[in-house]
Amino acid sequence: MIVPMKKISLVVLENERKEALKALRKLGVLHVEEIQGSSEELASYKDQNSKIEKALAILTEIKLGKKETPKQTLVGKEAAFDIAKNILALTDEKKSCFDRITNDSVELERFAKWGGVNPADFVELSEENIHLALYEIPSDKYALIGEEAKTVIVSKDKSQTRFVLVSEKPFAVNERPEGLPAEAYQVPLPRISTEALKKEIADSKARIVEIENEIKASVQYKNALKDSVSVIAKDIELENLYSGMGIEENLSWITGFVPVDSMAAFESFAKSEKWAFAASDPSDDDAVPTKLKNNKLVSLIYPLTDFLGTVPGYHEYDISGWFLAFFTIFFGMIFGDGGYGALVTAVALIFILKSLFGGKKVSPMLGLVLLLGLATMVWGAVTCTWFGLTPEQLPDWIVALSVPPISNACADVQWIPFWTSDASAGTLGTAQNLQIFCFTLALIQLCVAHLKGMGRYIKDKAHRLKFLGEAGSFVQLIGMYWVVLSMVVDGNVFPLMGGDVYGLPWGTISIAMVGGGFAFSFVFANYEGSVAKSILESVKNIISVLLGVVNVFSDIVSYIRLWAVGLAGAAISGTVNTFAGPLVGHAALFIVLIVLLVFGHGLNMILNLLSVIVHGVRLNTLEFSNHLGMSWAGFKYEPLKE
Helix, strand or coil: EECEEEEEEEEEEEEHHHHHHHHHHHHHCEEEEECCCCHHHHHHHHHHHHHHHHHHHHHHHHCCCCCCCCCCCCCCCHHHHHHHHHHHHHHHHHHHHHHHHEEEHHHHHCCCCCCCCHHHHHHHHCCCCCCCEEEEHHHHHHHHHHCCCCEEEEECCCEEEEEEEEEECCCCCCCCCCCCCCCCCCCCCCCHHHHHHHHHHHHHHHHHHHHHHHHHHHHHHHHHHHHHHHHHHHHHHHHHHHHCCECCCEEEEEEEEEEEHHHHHHHHHHHHHHEEEEEECCCCCCCCCCCCCCCHHHHHHHHHHHHHHCCCCCCCCHHHHHHHHHHHHHHHHHHHCHHHHHHHHHHHHHHHHHHHHCCCCCHHHHHHHCCCCCHHHHHHHHCCCCCCCCCHCCCCCHHCCCHHHHHHHHCCCCCCCCCCCCHHHEEEEEHHHHHHHHHHHHHHHHHHHHHHHHHHCCCCCHHHHHHHHHHHHHHHHHHHHHHHHHHHHCCCCCCCCCCECCCCCCCHHHHHHHHHHHHHHHHHHCCCCCHHHHHHHHCCCCHHHHHHHHHHHHHHHHHHHHHHHHHHHHHHHHHHHHHHHHHHCCHHHHHHHHHHHHEEEEHHHHHHHHHHHHHHHHHHHHHHHHHHHCCCCCCCCCCCCC
C-alpha cells in the first residue's frame, strides 16, 4: 500500500533553526520539500565534496596487485579533504609533466637535424657584434641567396638546406635581411638549449614516476574519502535547508511531509521541542513523496523496482504485489528451463544459508532470486524442459511431472478443444496451447488493471461515471481476447463469427463485446461532470480513440513474447547439447566437453536474464501500467535523517 501522508508546515525561532534541523534529522520522519539554499558555507561544502569525489575517481582507476593492496587508514573529514587536494594537485602536476614532455619532444624533433642549439650562445655572440639567425630553404633554392647575405650551411638533404645567417649588425625587427629570397624562412630559437630540453624531459619522466607512487600510496585513504563524502553530503543537505528556510522577523519555517503512521511520534517530538506546526492533507498540486508498505513477501520486489528506479506517484496505485506475481511467472517462462532454475535456486540457497549461519540478515534480493529460481523450476517441470534435453533423455518421473497440453513430451499430440469432442472443428498443438496460455495471462493481468480502475472510480463521487468507461474497456478487453485467439492461434477453433462454445456463439459475442465496450469507453472515458463534454473530448481525439482499439489487440498479442523468447532459449540450449553430444564418452575430451557445456549454457542464461529485463519488466511497466493509467511519476519518501 501507499502510506498516506500529512503535509507539515513547521515554524521555529530564527536563531534556533540549525538546531531544529539537527533535531529533525535525529527524529528521521520529515521529508522536506525541495529547497534551493545559498550561502558561502554551502558553496564550500560543495567544493569539498567535488574535490573528494574527483580524488576518489583517480584512486579508483589505480590497479594494484594483491601484495600491493594497503591496509585502509581512517582519518577525519578535514584530513580527508587535505588528502584529496594533494591528490588533485599531484594529478595536475603529472598532467603538466606530460605536457612539458610533449612540448619539449616537439622542440627536439624540430632541431633534430640542426645538432645542439643553445640560445645563450647566440646572446653571447651578439654581445661581440656577431649576430646569428637560423634559416631553412628548399635545397634547389639555396643558389638564389644573394652575395650580400653571409651564410654558413649547417646541414643539407634533398628537400631542405639549413644554414646560419651571419651579420655584424642586429637584425631589424619585421624587416627581411638583404639577399634572402622569399623561400627562406627563419627558424625560431628553442626556449632553452636542446641539452636542457633533454634533461627537462628526463626530469619530468622521473617526476611522473614519483607522483604515481605518491598517489598510489594514497590508496590507503580510499575508504576514508568515501566516508567523508557521506559526511559532507549530510553537511550539504543541512546547510542547504538552513540557508533556504523562509525567514520573517524572528521566525523561520519549513514544509514537508510525514507518513500518518509517524504523526504521533512527530507531534510528541514537536511538543517537547516547543515547535509550532500545522498538519493538513496534501492537495492535488503538492509534490508528495511515495512511501510503500507491504508484507515481507510482497517486499521481495523492491530490489528490482529500486534497480529500475520505478516509483508510483502518490495518487497512483501500489502494484507491488501484482508486479511480483506476474514478474515471477514471466521470469519462469522466459528463463524457461527447470535445470537453469535449479542452478539459480541452489545459488540463492547457498548465500541465504551463509547469511543465516553468519548471523546476518538475509537480503531481500536473495529472497527474490530464490523465488524466481523456484518459479523457473516449476515451469521447466510442467513443460518438461531441463537443460535442453529431449524427453527421451530424461527420467520417466521427471517427464511424468509435466502437464501434457503444454509439455515437450507431447509435442506431436494434437488436442481437441475442451468444450467439444468433435475434432472436425480443429485441433491444437503444444505450441498453440502455449500461445493461448500467454494470451490468457495477458487477459488476466490487463483485466486486473481495469478492475482496479473500476474500483477507484466507483468510490469517486465526482467522477463516478468514469466507472462505466473502465467497465467498457474491461468488456472490450474480454472480447478482443477471442479476436486474438482467432487471428493468431487458429481461426477454425476460434471463429470470429458464430462458433459454438457450450452452445454459445462466442465469436459473435466477442465482436459485440468489442463494439459495446468501445461505445461505453467512448462516452464515459473522459467524464468530468458532463457526458456531453466527455463525448466531445473523445470526438476531438477520434484518431487516438480508434487507435486505442488496435492498441488493445497489440497489447494482448505482445504477451506472445513470453513463448517466443522461451522458445529461443530452449533452441539455444538444444544446440549446445547437439554440439556437445559427439564428445560424450571420450575421456580425453572430457575437459573440452565441460567447457563447452558451461560456456554454452552459461551464455544462454545470461541472454535469458537480459530477455527478462527487457521483456518481463516491460509487460509490467508498459502494457499493464498503461491500462492502469500509471506513469510512474513518483519519487521515494526520503526523510531528513542522520
